[in-house]
Amino acid sequence: MAIRGNLSEASLADVLQLLALGQKTGCLSIARDGSFGAIHFADGRIVHASIVNRRDRLGDRLVRLGAVAADELARLSAQLGPQGDRDLAKALLDDARVDRDLLVQVYRTQVEEAVYHLFGWPQGTFTFESDGELAADAPLFSISADSLLLEGARRVDEWSLIEKKxxxxxxxxxxxxxxxxxxxxxxxxxxxxxxxxxxxxxxxxxxxxxxxxxxxxxxxxxxxxxxxxxxxxxxxSAARLQPPPESRVAEHRNLGVAFYRTGMLDEATREFRRVLELRDSDGISRFHIGLVHARRSEWADAVATFERGAQEPDAPSAVFHNLAFCLEQLGRHADATRALDEAVHRAGGMPDPRLALSRATSLLAADDLAGAEAQLAEARTLWGSRQPSAAWFHAAGLAAAVGGDAARAAALLEEGLAVYPHAVPLHNNLAAVQERRGSYELAARTLEHALLEDANCAHLHKNLGDYLYRAQRYDEAFDAFTRVVRLAPLHGPDVHLKLGNTHYRRGALDEAHAAWEQALALDPDNRIVKANLSALPRQHVAETNAVERPDAPSPDGELHDDDPIEIFVVDTHDGSAALSARDARRVTRA
Known part of the structure; x- marks a missing residue:
């Protein structure tokens, strides 16, 4: 769960102490007046820090120290492509070009300087996003936040004097x-x-x-x-010349990418639009604006943006991949298929497992189970020795469950959770499969664990409420269904039906009537709700007949149509495809 705030209300020192005490792992992003900084934590310790477009990069320092030749650094940077100081440091160590102790010392000093510089930002916004992968990726060093606080405070005080001169x-x-x-x-x-x-x-x-x-x-x-x-x-000095257009374009684009990656979508959109004002043909910026629309479920705007980008002769596969996804959200399945075909064509000789996964989810939505299974198998083959994405495990588990193989579905979802333990949709569907197999207590524990990851997921509260209701733990079920209504008032008629049933048991007839009326508004043909409403004034009708109809559809162990299926938006800053598992879709099953 993200932590957001303003530096005018909570100082950077307070935020660092909070993250350190909580032993958090993730990225703290700070933005101020077009400047952007980031501090990475692993188990509460600082492992990296940087400031976008700030002078004095790691490579520059190493060249000045004579630790690496400028031409060697240029060749290595060309091989790596766009990269940050952390990537460069690891590449230099892997290539044995620089003494490890010297490199770590220089890199650590640079990280400390970046943190000290950020201490001087009394205004701005900050966002912390958890990222478990940082803990798994062994850092070159780690720094206690407390060790930087005193020096940071001292520098802030001294700089206020320096600025006067x-x-x-x-x-x-x-x-x-x-x-x-x-x-x-x-x-x-x-x-x-x-x-x-x-x-x-x-x-x-x-x-x-x-x-x-x-x-x-x-x-x-x-x-x-x-x-x-x-x-x-x-x-x-004489008024400094305006930087050349390419410099200005790169500056706004880099800021936009940094804002986008940390979920600061308004700021990202502003920077990308500034790029397009300078250079209307900048495909990377238009692509990211499309991604922002997609994250906000603004599907028509996203389609229009991606279609504009697709007009460029050299538009990469990622543009058509995202266009296909957004077209599907608008129900334009034939157009989506054509866009996905073009994405595969543009990928050329570099088959992308994510494209095969997209085909699989589309076929699954069209009830073509055999075709979906074939595409899922192809996607896993294309991943090779790498682990498939969380979205793949989700789709594969769903396909197995729809095909009636609950044991294989459970095995796939458990395998996925071993790799992605924080993927809430995997927990959710695993619990549903466990219920289908009759493991009700195990399913309840799975749901409770998932709620520790995301307490604001209405699906989890709904599924847990169903279990508690069937176990006749009505007070607990009532609390779970109440949370569903608070989070998603239109989640489904079944929630309001069971809330009405619980009110009826408690003798709260007015509340029961209101809940059933809401259920009927969501599903006007629901005969069970109609029966309950018609029976409400007839006090001689037994409660079990009026409320607990034996022919009521039971959701025991089912994967419901409104269960969230994790799907991806292709997320890239250099024209190559990369996944961002942030969205969800509904898949229709037979």
Missing amino acids: IPSFDLIFEVDTARLSAREVPLSPEQERILPLLDGTHDVHDVLERSGLSEFDAGTAIYGLLAAGYAQRAGR
């Missing part, structure tokens, strides 16, 4: 040679390093770039020289 990085300073030669106090190593750069021509931006110092260390050094009278302000 260096309010802008376009200021130019020059050394007072006479006073400097008469000094009695030695200069710090940082001051000695930047002294030759204070020549009346370089502004602070240039000093930072040429000295290789962090903003804080360089600012502290200049502040000390100014305070001692060894340097003075010489003016301001």
Whole structure:
């Protein structure tokens, strides 16, 4: 479950302490005025931190230290493609290009500097998203958040003083040679390093770039020289030229991708639209705007956006893949099939298991069980030695259950949960399969465990309520059904029917009547509800006849049509397909 807030209400120090005490694993994202930072946690300890579009990357530092040659770094970066400092560090270690101790020291220093920089953001928004994969991926190092708090607070206090003398990085300073030669106090190593750069021509931006110092260390050094009278302000650099269009496009695009990945969709949309204002043909930004529409279930807008992107001659497979998904949501199945065919065609010689999975879910929706099973088998083959996605296990388990093989369905869902223990839909359908096999207590425990993962899933409360109702634990069932109505008032007539039944048992006839009326509004032809309503005034009718009709449909062990089936939206920032299992769909069964 995400944690969101504003830095004006909860400081970054408070947030770090909360995540550390809770031993959280995931990514804390901070956004402020077009700037974006991220701090990654594994079991409550910091393992990575970065700031989008900030100067002084890991590779730059290693080149300045002579740890790696600039041409070697360029070749490695070209092989890796778009990557962050963490990926570069691991690649350098795997290639044995840099001494491990030196690389870890430089990388750790950079992470600490990023966290200290974020301490200086008193305004902005933050979001924490859990991510269990971070704990499984062994970090190069980890840092206790507490160890950074005091230093971070000290730097914030000192920077407030530094800013009074260096309010802008376009200021130019020059050394007072006479006073400097008469000094009695030695200069710090940082001051000695930047002294030759204070020549009346370089502004602070240039000093930072040429000295290789962090903003804080360089600012502290200049502040000390100014305070001692060894340097003075010489003016301001000429208005800096606007960055070339490609630079501006990349900056907005990178921010948009960072916002999108952390669920900050409004901010992501704003940045991607700025890119399109600069360059209307930017397919990556238009693609992500389509993804935002899809996440918000704005299917018509998503289709229009993806169709616009599909007009580009070099539109990648991912565009057509998502277009197919959104067309299905609008009931345009024939168009969806054509879009999926084009996605397969565009994938060319690189078959994608996710495309086979999409075909499988479409065939499953069309009651073509044999075709769905064949596509699921093909998808698993294409994954090779890698584990299939949670969506694959979900679809495979559903196909097995629909085919009447409950044992295989349970085995597939249990296998999926071993890989994706936090996938709530897998828990939900496993519980349904367990009920079908007569393991009612086990199903109830599975549902209760799933509710620890997502207490706001109406399906889980509904299924648990059904179990409790059949076990004649009516008060507990009433609580579960009440939560369903609170979360999803239109979830289904069965919920309101059983709420009415429970009210009737309690003698609350007005409440029973209201609940049954709501059930009838959702299902006007429901004969059981009609019978209960017609029997309500007749006090001589036995409660069991009026409420517990023997011919009432029993959901025992069934996979209902409204059970959530995890489906994917193709999520990419470089034109290649990657899954984002965030959406759900309903699958019709015979």
